[in-house]
Amino acid sequence: MNGSCRPGRAWKAVRADERFSAEAKDMGIQYGTGHYWPRGEKEEGLALTLQQTTRARGALPIVLACVCEEGPGVGRTDGGTRFCMRLTDWFYERALERWSRERMPDLTILSGELSREREEAFFSAAGILCAGQHFLLFRRGRARVFLLNRRFLRPHLKEIDLPREGSGRWALEEGELQQGLGILLETDGFSRGVTGEERLACLAVDERSWGQRLESRLSELGRMGESRGAGGAAVFVVTR
Amino acid sequence: MTEQRKCGWRVEGLEGRGAFSEVYRVRRERDGLLLACKVTGERAQWERESALFRAISQYHHALFPRWYESWEERGRYCLLLEYVAGQSLKELLARRGRLSQRQTVEIGRALAEGMAFLAEKAGILYRDLNPDNVRICQDGRVKLIDFGCVCPLERQGRADRSGFGRAGTPGYAAPEQLNEAGRVGTYSDVYALGRLLHGLVTGDDPCLPPRRKPPIRAYDRRLSRRLERLLEECVRADGRERPPEMRRVLRRLCVLQEERGPGAAWGELREALRRGKEPDYRFEKHLFRGKGEALSWKAVASDGKL
Secondary structure (H helix, E strand, O other), rough: OOOOOOOOOOOOOHHHHOOOOOOOHHHHHOEEEEEEEOOOOHHOEEEEEEEEEEEEOOEEEEEEEEEEEEEEEHHHHOOHHHHHHHHHHHHHHHHHHHHHHHOOOHHHHHHHHHHHOOOOOEEEEEEEEOOEEEEEEEOOOOOOEEEEEEOOOOOOEEOOOOOOOOOOOOOEEEEOOOOOOEEEEEEEHHHHHHHHHHHHHHOOOOOOOHHHHHHHHHHHHHHHHHHHOOOOOOOEEEEO | OOOOOOOOEEEEEEEEEEEEEEEEEEEOOOOOOEEEEEEEOHHHHHHHHHHHHHHHHOOOOOOOOEEEEEEEOOOOEEEEEEOOEEEEEEHHHHHHHOOOHHHHHHHHHHHHHHHHOOOOHHOOOOOOHHHHHHEEOOOOOOOOOOOOOEEEEHHHHEEOOOOOOOOOOOOOOOOOOOOOOOOOOOOHHHHHHHHHHHHHOOOOOOOOOOOOOOOOOHOOOOOOHHHHHHHHHHHHHOOOOOOOOOOHHHHHHHHHHOOOOEEEHHHHHHHHHHHOOOOOOEEEEEEEEEEEEEEEEEEOOOOOOO
């Protein structure tokens, strides 16, 4: 797992010894989440999981979000849907239980799970696992990941280019999300229906309604894409 | 049946009686092995079953009872088979009413696997799939019994019924099977499997009217859409519109079997937390969307409890 800081990254990279630092700084963070899901037959070949919990003792917020899209043509094997289901099951069966026993989560367990995923299953996916301020981004195939940044005068949207190591392999990134940052995950189908300017204009909402209005704006964006014949799903996780 | 054979068998009792045969429990005196002896006066049926068991015995397939011997005695034809202890699906349904989706898919998968094997390895069409002919052993294994209606498959999965006539159980037999002129094939067994699984998961007897049954989710909304689509395709009146062979049904049942559903682990965790003294987590959002199946739930407890 590479924890070194990349040039231009808005989040703070995490050193190995920082992972087990005091929980206090994680307690103040809160997450807002939302998703977009298409209607009717456009939902074919898509899968989405969004799980948000707060650990009652210590109030550590934990979020799992992922979107998957099957490969095109006759090669559809439901691999993306099954992956999303296994990921969700893993989240509840292993991850939460582990976090109930340890002071800080070890996000590398997710990377271990991902490495077991068959590379030949033909689907693309983008996901994020957040525990407190720490996060792990994972992506494969054509799914896209954007960083939402409200820390400047105007909201800023920038695509995150995770290193690609081949079409079937997972690209991983780990770091800390600070206040004012968010992650938007899109399937390739969703991305093809909107432009960057439309995306930015739609997602520029004021700070007070950062989470709630963002979801309704995302729905507008998705329906805009649908009207152009595109289909796809998206999910976001923002700090507040 | 004669009370005792010279080679050291003892008849313990009558296990069951069919239209043309009787089945006895017999015990080998040498080692106490309990077997089933099927006795019939129909030579043609006996020859068919014997040939079938000879053909498949080398594979030791788990779905079929093991065959030991066949012989003729004073005009009665006997078949010695593995004794399958357990209950039939008919008895199970009478007791329980219906089975869960998981149990139905497991049974369906075992049957599909066996019948695909019959068609591909032995070139045989079963033609009489119904709850009476499926036994569930005490250890959970599924066994298919009674091969009196089998007929050979020819080219392209079609069967030559000349000399075999009509066969099947009303309510389970495909429309073309009950029609003398109809062309039966592997898709006919697919129809029977679809009707059987529909009856298992809904509790609605296919032998009772109406013949055309509602989709399974009309009985229970929690059932899988994928299973509903599969069963709906299997029981189409036109054989060309059904999955053409059991192998394709098997593949889809395998996918269903892996489909625990994202709510399964969450539900188990929630129950575990309920039993505990204090909940560890407050669940704020629990959402899964995929393949037309939507499962969404949102719970925020004001006092932190679920």
